[in-house]
Structure formats: C-alpha cells, structure tokens
Amino acid sequence: MAAANDESAARAREHLRGLVGAAEALGCYTVVPKHFRVLQRLADHGVFAAGAIVVGTHAFLGYQNLLGVRWADAGSTVDLDFADPGRNVSLALAPDARVDAHSAVDSLRMGFVPVKQGTRYVKPDEPDFDLDWLTVRTRQGDAPVRCEALNVWLQPLRFMELSLEAPVPAALMSSSAAVVVNLPRPEVYAVHKLLVLTERSDDQASKARKDLAQAAALLACFVERDPDALREVLHATRERGPAWRSGLDKGLRRLRGPYADVHRAIEALA
Incomplete structure (x- = not known):
C-alpha cells in the first residue's frame, strides 16, 4: 500500500x-x-x-x-x-x-x-x-x-x-x-497601499514610490474591469473614520502627476 x-x-x-x-x-x-x-x-x-x-x-x-x-x-x-x-x-x-x-x-x-x-x-x-x-x-x-x-x-x-x-x-x-x-483581495490591497505610503518616513521614499506604483497598477485594472468593487472598497474605507478618510485622501492625491490618468478615473467613480 x-x-x-x-x-x-x-x-x-x-x-x-x-x-x-x-x-x-x-x-x-x-x-x-x-x-x-x-x-x-x-x-x-x-x-x-x-x-x-x-x-x-x-x-x-x-x-x-x-x-x-x-x-x-x-x-x-x-x-x-x-x-x-x-x-x-x-x-x-x-x-x-x-x-x-x-x-x-x-x-x-x-x-x-x-x-x-x-x-x-x-x-x-x-x-x-x-x-x-x-x-x-x-x-x-x-x-x-x-x-x-x-x-x-x-x-x-x-x-x-x-x-x-x-x-x-x-x-x-x-x-x-x-x-x-x-x-x-486585490482591490483592497490597492487601497491599503494608498494608506501605507502616507505612513512612510522620509528615509523610506523608495518604498513609498513602490507602494504608489503598485496601487496605481491595481486601481487602473479595477477601474477598467470592476469599478463597482473598487467603489465599494473606497466607500467602506472612508466609513471607517476620520483617520482612514484622511489617509485615503492623502494617498489619492499622491497619484496626481505620475499617475494623473488613474487619479482622474478614481475621481470619476465618486
């Protein structure tokens, strides 16, 4: 056997x-x-x-x-x-x-x-x-x-x-x-990365750039494929409280410039 x-x-x-x-x-x-x-x-x-x-x-x-x-x-x-x-x-x-x-x-x-x-x-x-x-x-x-x-x-x-x-x-x-x-969940990971990068210190600038790049790639993917799922995660994150809303808004603002097209697409979801 x-x-x-x-x-x-x-x-x-x-x-x-x-x-x-x-x-x-x-x-x-x-x-x-x-x-x-x-x-x-x-x-x-x-x-x-x-x-x-x-x-x-x-x-x-x-x-x-x-x-x-x-x-x-x-x-x-x-x-x-x-x-x-x-x-x-x-x-x-x-x-x-x-x-x-x-x-x-x-x-x-x-x-x-x-x-x-x-x-x-x-x-x-x-x-x-x-x-x-x-x-x-x-x-x-x-x-x-x-x-x-x-x-x-x-x-x-x-x-x-x-x-x-x-x-x-x-x-x-x-x-x-x-x-x-x-x-x-990938759409959640993207939003999490927006929050995490705002916590990075000045000596972690390279990690913050990587956080932003990963978030932008996933956000662009979900804007195209499943905007409802992304909209739901963004809304749920804001509902967690002032610190979460503030961190998310800071992270989204960081998309401006290097990932302006993704930032515009996220704004259009609101």
Missing part, C-alpha cells in the same frame, strides 16, 4: 510539474526558487491553512496570475511578508494538528535568525532576504503580539486590518510546483 501511495504521489507531482511548466511557458508569473522554498515549507506545515496571509510585493506579483495580467513594471522583491488577522481558525484544522511557523522556518536550514522579538527572520549572508510577520495594530500599540496559533510573534501595523479581511486563495508557482496561499 505504501508503495502504491508513493507511486500515486509521484504521478501527481509529475502532472503538476507539467501544468506549471505550461503555465510558465504561457507567461504566468513564477516565484524565484529561494522564495518558493520558504512558501512551500510553510504550506507543508499548514501555516496558510491556519489562516496566515501573504502580503507585500509577493501578493502584488501573484495578482498577475489571479487577474490574468502582466505588470509593465512589476519590480522585484527580496523579502517575504506574512500576516495573521488574529481570527480563530482552529476549526479548519484537525484536532491534533500542530501549526508551527517558527519550526517550519528553522527546518529550512537556510540560516534565518529571529530578530525584533521574533517578528522578523533575517539571513546574515543575505541582508535583504527577510521574513516579516505582521498583524493589526490595536490600542495596545506597536508592541509585538504573540500568535499561539502559528507559534510566532507578529508586528502590529496601522491599517493592516484592511488587507486581512476576506482574503482570497491563490496559487503561487515555481517552475516545477505550486502552493495555495491566502492573498488580500
């Missing part, structure tokens, strides 16, 4: 390899091998089944396959960002299942070292290849939050809850395999 199961698994892997190879040949986005290795190990340990969400530039790049587009300037990223919404999703797991993101990272034996109270894993030999674990900032402030469900510490960030509500499943591929992860 074990031999039959092994043979069946080998056939499934070979079939998947053929599918993702065909998808890559057709122009689908694939994750660089070292990043995919991390994603696959976390998936194998049940981290995404437990509710963790891929955020940041890997989510943006993954939207290319989800939406059937290719970004003219997709940019590059050298880190991986994950977030947990703090919801109790234990019912989605087997009663005796153990989800341990820390052990998953450690088992890679890639040299990751936890810093910032475990909210970030760094590689001393690759200073920019970080794994960041994020969550929603509450009245408790910026102090790291222990996530027992994943066995990691999470760094709270302002506005993060927007990207963590009602995530969507998506497949991220390498040239020979694929993993199913959770991503923020």
